[in-house]
Amino acid sequence: MTRVLVVDDSQFMRTVIGNALSEADYDVETATNGTEAIEAATTYDPDVVTMDVEMPELGGIDAVERIMATNPALILMLSVHTEDGAEATLDALERGAVDFLHKPDGSDSRTVADLSNEVVEKVDELADANSSSIALARAAASVHATRTTTSDVTDRAVAGGETGPEPAVGSGGPGGTRTRQGGSGSDVGIDLEIDETADHAGARPAAEFDLGDIELESEDAIAPTVVIGASTGGPKIVEELFERLPIGLDATVLVVQHMPAEFTDRFAKRLDARSEYDVREATDGESVVPGEAVVAPGDSHLAVDDDDGGRLRVRLDDSDRIHGVRPAIDVTMETAAEQVDGPLCGVVLTGMGRDGAAGIEAISAAGGHTIAQDEATSPVFGIPCQAIETGCVDVVAPATGLVEAIVDAFDTDGETDD
Template sequence: MPLKVLVVDDTIVYRKILSDVFAQIPEVTVVGSANNGKVALARIESLKPDLVTLDVEMPIMDGLQTLEEIRKRKLDVGVIMVSTLTKRGSQITMRALELGAFDFITKPDHAKQEENFQELLKVLGPKVKAYLRRLEIKKALKSGQKVTNAGQLEKFETKDKVYRKRTVTTRVEKSQIVAIGVSTGGPNALSTMLPMLPGNLGVPVVLVQHMPPVFTKSLAESLNSKCALQVKEAEEGEEIKPNVIYIAPGGKQMKIVRGAGKQVVIKITDDPPENNCKPAVDYLFRSVAKEYKSKATGVVMTGMGNDGTLGLKVMKSFGAITIAQDAETCVVYGMPKSAIEAGVVDIIAPLDKIAEEIVKTVKLA
């Protein structure tokens, strides 16, 4: 069965472009379109699409209001938000992702429509593939199966829901920094996990969330309002301090380096993308391994692709503790799966246990 998609946008141009893009993606069929959220809700109930693209800003009922109503009515449909590269657009998108939207895309603004088409096709193709995989996992879980962390489907039970790849209790030194990498599903996962970290964690946290410029600042502001720790978008040259979470700016690379006074500072660069990502998790993790050696904790959470795997490998080679989110609680089980299968993960834990595992690594005697 093909994936049924409903396209919702207040401009006929983008409804046409998005419909044409989906027509080029295998296993997808566009079942309809709508020019505002009110019309979209009626068509969701009648057409029963699997996936809806929601424009953030629309008349009568905007994308966020529509998503809230979808949740209220308990409609079984995935949502990809279509946003603009503006502060308002990014703030609304953050809220939508926290409410459970699968992912988001930004509207390209090239002079030629063909360029807009090709950019959207490049972005939407992998997201649709990831969403199809998510539907497979959800279907398996509904049938009584659970997804193992090797990506296979089988029945199993566990007491504490934390899976350890090797014994780490013999470690006698505590971590002095926590590094986190996350992508698709990240804003929702982070808004669940980070507030579980205590305000007296005692170490800094550096974090890469795959996002474009503007969006990372909105993410930091949203998380800061929820967390006991301070959360901010990282700035060039600032000294990293305990009990602060530094989020890499979108569209830039972030690493940590030793400053002139031996203090550790943030370095923001315009170095090339890695794994098609900028910021990239691997880029950050390598710098953490260089500066902190074994006294670090690396965490990979929900997301597409394999960014973070090589970085965790470097961290682990120095003796750092590594943690990955489990298959069942990931929105997209890509980045954690890659790291686990590469054998560079010490602890595999569900979303609601990750903070607890992080705390254990920084509170060791």
């Protein structure tokens, strides 16, 4: 039986959430603060933890870091609907939590009963998700602790757990080699050392090389466009990707992270602070140029309307949810495939569901390059797995190999190593 640890300083919240989970046939333990949570995690070794953010003695953020370093689990944060709550939740996600839910605060019609139902649904999803890679979160917590004492963040490593059976991986999908208008785009001009130990049959492994010396070959090179899509467990992976994405690639980057509207602006600011790229939340009708990145606002689809010589014009769309989400990765990837004239790369990261699979197919059909995060380093392997199963993923890469795979995509001019 799946064991869930419910952590909250409110006896009422512990009782309501705990009873709902017990009625759903989960084995439930409780703790009243972060200190008790750490002890309970050691004693009971829970599969899933629901963690309040603000608690006396030791808060949820520090408790997440300690639990992920000693007894890793899938942690779901419960946060208040405020700006400070959003920042604290993003901190918790960085330290190893995989998802979050808002506590009702009277600003809408949601009740504690609604929250309880949402917690049960989310725990159901997390319990069904691939958790063999829990060492990923343990390494993330360790890395965060290291980063607080050193300014060197470029050599960080994320450890993967044991992998399950590998899915069949396409090596370019139907039609084989593809080349988009504009050729290789950024022609980085570097030597690649290929990792021959990659386990994914049929997929090119991510290359290993120094990202510091990447430069566009000429001023006439067409700048590439990168579309990144992620859901559960994604914020931490996206932040790490942006920390290492070289400005010399001169890419235009579009990010779709499944996240409520109150979080995406804060998320964009965090990316901006950690990246050489100019990152902001997207606005309707704006232009995005090489060296810039925009994040799809929560509750709005992000579509590409036009490509004027590498200057992308984007549009926000509040039409129906797709796959139950808005923004949807598919919308951004499919419109990019239709509108972008230059080199294009689609990247799908950890998350639940199948959003992004159709987008990967569209980018592949348009001659773009496609990358999926591997199972071992995906806290939740749903989105990458669904994309891989389309047969249109060119490269499957671990979290630490995503930047190298992106750069390699524009260096190879669509060629494979086969």
